[in-house]
Amino acid sequence: MNQIKFGTSGWRGIIGEEFTLERVRVVIQAIADYLTREGLREKGLIVGHDSRFMGEWYSKEAVKILSANGIKSYITSRETPTPVISYEILRRKAAGAINFTASHNPPEYNGIKFSPQWGGPALPETTKWIESRANELLGQVTFKESLSYEKIVKEKIVEVIDPSQNYIDKLKEKIDFKAIAASQIKIIIDPMYGTARGYIDRVLEEEGLKCKVIHDFRDPYFGGSAPDPMENNLKEMISWLKEEKKLLLGVATDGDGDRFGIVDRGGIFIIPNLILAIIYYYLLKNKGILGGVGRSYATTHLLDRIARKFNQPVYETPVGFKYIGELIANGKIVLGGEESAGLSIYGHVPEKDGILAALLVVEIVSKRGLSVIDLVKEVFQEVGPLYSDRKNFLITPEIKERFKEKLLNIPRSFGGLKVIDKKEIDGVKIYLEKDCWLLFRESGTEPVIRIYAEAESKDTLNVLLESAKKFIFGDE
Numbered sequence: 001m002n003q004i005k006f007g008t009s010g011w012r013g014i015i016g017e018e019f020t021l022e023r024v025r026v027v028i029q030a031i032a033d034y035l036t037r038e039g040l041r042e043k044g045l046i047v048g049h050d051s052r053f054m055g056e057w058y059s060k061e062a063v064k065i066l067s068a069n070g071i072k073s074y075i076t077s078r079e080t081p082t083p084v085i086s087y088e089i090l091r092r093k094a095a096g097a098i099n100f101t102a103s104h105n106p107p108e109y110n111g112i113k114f115s116p117q118w119g120g121p122a123l124p125e126t127t128k129w130i131e132s133r134a135n136e137l138l139g140q141v142t143f144k145e146s147l148s149y150e151k152i153v154k155e156k157i158v159e160v161i162d163p164s165q166n167y168i169d170k171l172k173e174k175i176d177f178k179a180i181a182a183s184q185i186k187i188i189i190d191p192m193y194g195t196a197r198g199y200i201d202r203v204l205e206e207e208g209l210k211c212k213v214i215h216d217f218r219d220p221y222f223g224g225s226a227p228d229p230m231e232n233n234l235k236e237m238i239s240w241l242k243e244e245k246k247l248l249l250g251v252a253t254d255g256d257g258d259r260f261g262i263v264d265r266g267g268i269f270i271i272p273n274l275i276l277a278i279i280y281y282y283l284l285k286n287k288g289i290l291g292g293v294g295r296s297y298a299t300t301h302l303l304d305r306i307a308r309k310f311n312q313p314v315y316e317t318p319v320g321f322k323y324i325g326e327l328i329a330n331g332k333i334v335l336g337g338e339e340s341a342g343l344s345i346y347g348h349v350p351e352k353d354g355i356l357a358a359l360l361v362v363e364i365v366s367k368r369g370l371s372v373i374d375l376v377k378e379v380f381q382e383v384g385p386l387y388s389d390r391k392n393f394l395i396t397p398e399i400k401e402r403f404k405e406k407l408l409n410i411p412r413s414f415g416g417l418k419v420i421d422k423k424e425i426d427g428v429k430i431y432l433e434k435d436c437w438l439l440f441r442e443s444g445t446e447p448v449i450r451i452y453a454e455a456e457s458k459d460t461l462n463v464l465l466e467s468a469k470k471f472i473f474g475d476e
């Protein structure tokens with residue numbers, strides 16, 4: 001059996017294989033030991049879960065273990081998006097939170113995200129400690145029968161909470177709901193059967209806008225695909241937008257509500273990189289909120305171009321929102337983003353928030369009266385076009401070996417473009433002429449390798465991706 005390992009965001013595994021009750025208990029015990037070591041037992045830990053199978057059951061199991069360790073806890077009364085949990089940590093000044101979630105992974109997965117008291121995803125120095133403690137405990141501890149869940153609730157060692165309203169009130173400070181309601185824009189929302197059900201539609205309705213919602217019930221099978229708001233998984237929303245011309249925008253969120261997916265009028269999916277660019281541009285240009293941008297190593301350089309135009313700094317991080325969350329928590333940036341559809345902004349949670357990102361796009365489209373494509377064109381006119389894409393390849397031990405080997409010897413050019421520089425923060429990023437780049441890395445959440453590329457034209461982008469693929473896999 002594999003060791004317990006925290007990846008890009010949390011520990012994840014296939015249910016019944018890696019994600020088993022014994023291993024869950026051991027991870028919770030390791031987190032309890034961490035909190036004890038940090039002297040945080042009294043502050044209390046928030047425990048939530050997503051819409052996957054038996055989420056509430058795991059939550060109850062976790063609070064029982066915490067209480068046996070003398071740790072107070074707050075258990076959520078229903079599924080709770082990761083950004084909502086993040087806000088609740090800060091609001092309550094809690095010791096942190098765990099959320100039982102495998103985020104955007106397919107239905108056979110579950111997992112645990114741990115966020116410490118600063119509210120963002122735990123950084124490697126924290127997860128490494130928890131991980132090694134958990135592996136030490138594995139097979140070594142037996143969990144004695146603890147007090148029943150009912151008893152610890154009665155004795156107030158555990159408090160049942162619903163953090164949704166406080167989070168929604170906070171959103172009202174960040175989004176111009178008056179402008180959205182005044183426009184009476186018609187939108188469609190797809191929470192993908194996931195945890196963010198009852199957030200975007202609820203707040204818009206409270207503010208006077210009725211919306212169409214699909215996949216608005218809990219389905220642990222996510223309708224047969226992964227709750228990852230990419231084009232392939234949003235077919236139904238896309239066809240609604242194609243057929244119903246009155247619908248001007250579609251917004252989706254992933255399994256745990258921290259990623260967004262945007263579909264423009266006519267059913268055109270817009271990649272997250274472009275959404276990050278229009279939001280950053282809007283904040284700087286239309287809202288006049290000046291400040292830097294934080295982006296992962298794999299994310300579009302359009303953000304750098306926009307920042308340059310407004311004389312603002314750019315912070316480049318490894319992949320994972322934990323690094324960007326830190327920049328937000330320290331007030332260093334106006335916007336932080338990842339190409340995988342992660343975003344948060346100044347004064348908001350140091351965690352990616354798909355609900356916030358979706359509502360920002362609704363605000364921009366309503367206020368500016370433009371389609372998303374036109375907003376992208378505006379940015380391209382201002383800073384020049386950049387096209388990007390990412391390809392995933394399922395990993396086998398053989399491919400993994402080959403991947404590592406290949407990256408030891410980088411050619412002098414890709415697709416006829418000269419290699420100018422190379423960085424190895426997380427995988428290998430190769431800088432080419434004409435502002436193009438390629439990145440090769442192994443995923444920390446799924447069994448795949450990823451190849452990312454960006455170029456000034458769609459043709460060059462395709463040539464680059466082809467040559468990158470050929471470099472790894474040959475002519476197969």
Ligand code: VG1
Pocket residue numbers: 008009102103104105254258259296319320321338339340342442443444445446450
């Ligand atoms: C992926 C994304 C990364 C994101 C992470 C967690 O990681 O690339 O940008 O922060 O998932 O997203 P990786 O290592 O698989 O490429 V979520 O929505 O699962 O918390």
Ligand code: CO
Pocket residue numbers: 103104254255256257258259
């Ligand atoms: Co997620």
